[in-house]
Amino acid sequence: MIKSLYIKDFALIDELEVGFDSGLNILTGQTGAGKSIIIGALNMILGERADTEVIRQGADKAIAEAAIQVGENESLKSLLEENAVEFREELILRREIRQSASRAFINDTPVTISVLKLVGDQLVDLHGQHDHQMLLRDENHLGVIDQYDAIKPLLKEYREAYEKMKSLRLELSALRKRERDLMEKTELYQFQVKELEEAxxxxxxxxxxxxxxxxxxxxxxxxxxxxxxxxxxxxxxxxxxxxxxxxxxxxxxxxxxxxxxxxxxxxxxxxxxxxxxxxxxxxxxxxxxxxxxxxxxxxxxxxxxxxxxxxxxxxxxxxxxxxxxxxxxxxxxxxNFDLEIEKLETDISKQAEILRQRAIRVHNERERIGEVLSAEIVAALANLGIGHGQFRVDVEWKESDTGWIQIDGKQVECTVNGCDDVRFFISTNKGEDPKPLAKIASGGEVSRVMLSLKSILAREQHLPVMIFDEIDTGISGNISEKVGREMRKLSGHCQIVAITHQPQIASQAHRHYRVEKRETGDRTVTQITPLSPEEHIREVAALMSGESISDSALSSARELIERVGIQN
Incomplete structure (x- = not known):
């Protein structure tokens, strides 16, 4: 989990240091207070692109640093050792942005941004607002299925066969080109050989x-x-x-x-x-x-x-x-070209059968995972207020006239990620047939599908931290409370840091933080404050009624928070 976050001279943040707890950490504050700036700093720590515009006016550099408790993690340990970084159960990830250059460190050891990102990907799943749109694009659905552990060894075997097939086909293509080139030069070469032999x-x-x-x-x-x-x-x-x-x-x-x-x-x-x-x-x-x-x-x-x-x-x-x-x-x-080409074609034919068998195993496993995922999402959607929801994962062969292999009489195209097209279909209303996910009109429904996916994949991937930047887009009222309960339940598997405007979600927090913008002298700064239990109640009440907090809003907020305790 993220134990602490330090930010200095980043956008509106002069200097900020905050500790996070395990469970559900909620950040609230008025629009423009700087909540997204904090998420931006976290993004920078995790290896995402950042430009010099984030440097606070008058400062030499922007700094963002996070201490992350990772525990035992053999995969991460191997990655760090490969890049000459000492592995510790608590890692310090640091990023500095200067006008001239960007620098990254892990445990005070300089690393490239690409290495920082690889490490970040194993520690934190940061869901930004743009991820909703990514989910709506069919080309991203395959990557969701392939996050399951069960598919990874099969994909590894398939890719080995794919790379060998690719190499053989390139060799054949080069040989045929060489044959064509030689045919054009044969007469010249024959004359030159004769002339040089006679010499x-x-x-x-x-x-x-x-x-x-x-x-x-x-x-x-x-x-x-x-x-x-x-x-x-x-x-x-x-x-x-x-x-x-x-x-x-x-x-x-x-x-x-x-x-x-x-x-x-x-x-x-x-x-x-x-x-x-x-x-x-x-x-x-x-x-x-x-x-x-x-x-x-x-x-x-x-x-x-x-x-x-x-x-x-x-x-x-x-x-x-x-x-x-x-x-x-x-x-x-x-x-001897004919003999060489014939031998290569025989090798390609044998390799095509190996590739075909491995592609089928990947395809079948994706179908199985798709069925499991569909059932889990339907159950998760029911908990989020979509009681008659249907979800279907279609895994179809990627057909092409130039495909490398044949399956069921069809030419199938192979890529490094397999031979499948994967698409998500959903219906959120009783009696309606599932349609492509992109056809969903409601942003609230997309948010709930995304939260369902994140909840399922968090358990599958064992990531220690998940960050949600306003995943509650388009939802309110009773549904918000259900979303909040699901997020709190998910925080039992990993630490969650979430930004929200919904009181029902904020009420579910194990730890609540207020982000606010203040003027100090002639400068505006963003601050983050951990709230006491009483301040937590008042902040939830403020989300309900605005800056002027009424007694009824306080009573409703207290009742909402007490209900969380009863449910948990």
């Missing part, structure tokens, strides 16, 4: 051609230079090698006398060996030099062909080889 490309061929052409281009120069090296060892008068040998012998003689010459002897000997090796290599290399203009021309022609292919395909030779492998593979795939 016999090699990854390093360009470098090899360039290296060989360099040798052939410089063959004559290489031969001349190699010959000049070879001549070093074979001069006409005396060769360099003979000179080095003479120096070596002389240094040997000198080293025997003076050891310091030993170092130079080794260096000369090393130089002599190195020069001899260079001369020998030059002589051998000359025999390998190739003078081949024909080969050079052939290499130039090959180089020109590779350049042409590179320019044509806008790819390097290694990229051309990869491209060749890709398009050859594509052509191979094109030859």
């Amino acid at each position: 016999e490309l090699s990854v390093h061929e360009e470098e090899e051609i360039e290296a060989e052409m360099n040798l052939l281009d410089n063959a004559e120069d290489l031969d001349q230079k190699a010959a000049s090296i070879a001549e070093i060892g074979a001069g006409e008068d005396i060769s360099l090698m003979e000179m080095l040998n003479n120096i070596k012998l002389t240094l040997e003689d000198m080293a025997r006398i003076e050891p310091e010459f030993e170092t130079y002897l080794q260096e000369v000997n090393s130089a002599r060996i190195s020069i001899q090796e260079a001369v020998s290599f030059a002589e051998r290399y000359r025999s390998r030099i190739e003078f081949n203009p024909q080969r050079l021309e052939k290499l130039r022609s090959r180089q020109s062909e590779l350049n042409r292919l590179r320019k044509k395909y806008q790819r390097t030779i290694p990229e051309l080889i990869s491209y060749y492998n890709e398009i050859k593979k594509e052509l191979n795939v094109a030859e």
Whole structure:
């Protein structure tokens, strides 16, 4: 339950802090006093959209914070742990709205607004005035049925089958598109494969051609230079090698006398060996030099062909080889499209049967829940003054020519939420056939249907808090008292915070609060005050007779409140 609510600099609220009790908490006050502002602040705490206009004039930010007792809640605990928020049995939800940004916190840990909303959805059902209109739209009726716990595991299994079916169908669609695209390119690919195969490309061929052409281009120069090296060892008068040998012998003689010459002897000997090796290599290399203009021309022609292919395909030779492998593979795939498509169609057919079976289980369970809900709403409406009411939940297959599955010879459309259309039908008068809920003219009847639904779903969902913003629209008198009794009864399952203008509903409060607007200096502020038992009586009397409270109004209010005690 909501233990406390703190609001600061929000619209007309300067600063407000209030504690709520378990049971039925009623808020009353004149129109414009600020009751809806409090609901707006609660909405903001629960993750609903809020803009900077809510910031009180002259303030930097608007703050709304609620302490909510949640007890043990494994689902909520898992959600918080997934988002790195510590779970406690009492959670502090806080929202700040600044001109520049909005911030949200759970237990002082920053969270996104979407996480705040997910947490709020597990804690509080806030029924605003617009929810009446939501109930009248057929597309929202499926969501009411799917709030029952019994449907959730079946829906989970169905969605798994649906997602797999969707994936297979997307794969088939992509394969068929690929087939069409390939058919358009087959002739081009076949030509390119032939051209590249005939080219016999090699990854390093360009470098090899360039290296060989360099040798052939410089063959004559290489031969001349190699010959000049070879001549070093074979001069006409005396060769360099003979000179080095003479120096070596002389240094040997000198080293025997003076050891310091030993170092130079080794260096000369090393130089002599190195020069001899260079001369020998030059002589051998000359025999390998190739003078081949024909080969050079052939290499130039090959180089020109590779350049042409590179320019044509806008790819390097290694990229051309990869491209060749890709398009050859594509052509191979094109030859096997029929087999691939046939295999996928077989898989889709098998998956369609799995999806069909799971869709039927969801459909049947929705029908069962619809029957249970109908009976419960009829009973609830009887308690709210609609004694001859009828309520029916129609669950019908969603037919479509493009449906994925067949049931009873019909093509049925599948969505992530199943294959059903759900619609609520109602009759509030004896002898009338049920009609779509949207056909109900009376706002009071819609209010009673909504309260009946909320009462039933509160027990099903085990939400700790329900908030009603003027659910009593369009009702009065004896019916209001019945609505109040139903709300008080519902508060035995969860805490209820409700705004009302009806004395009969206010009289049912376990705790009554007055919301009023006051002028302080040059500012107008909204305040909320918990009422004592005597103030509770006077506030109920004021709802009956207005600001001027008569003795008869006080007597009627006291009698109304005493009747609550007798009934409970």
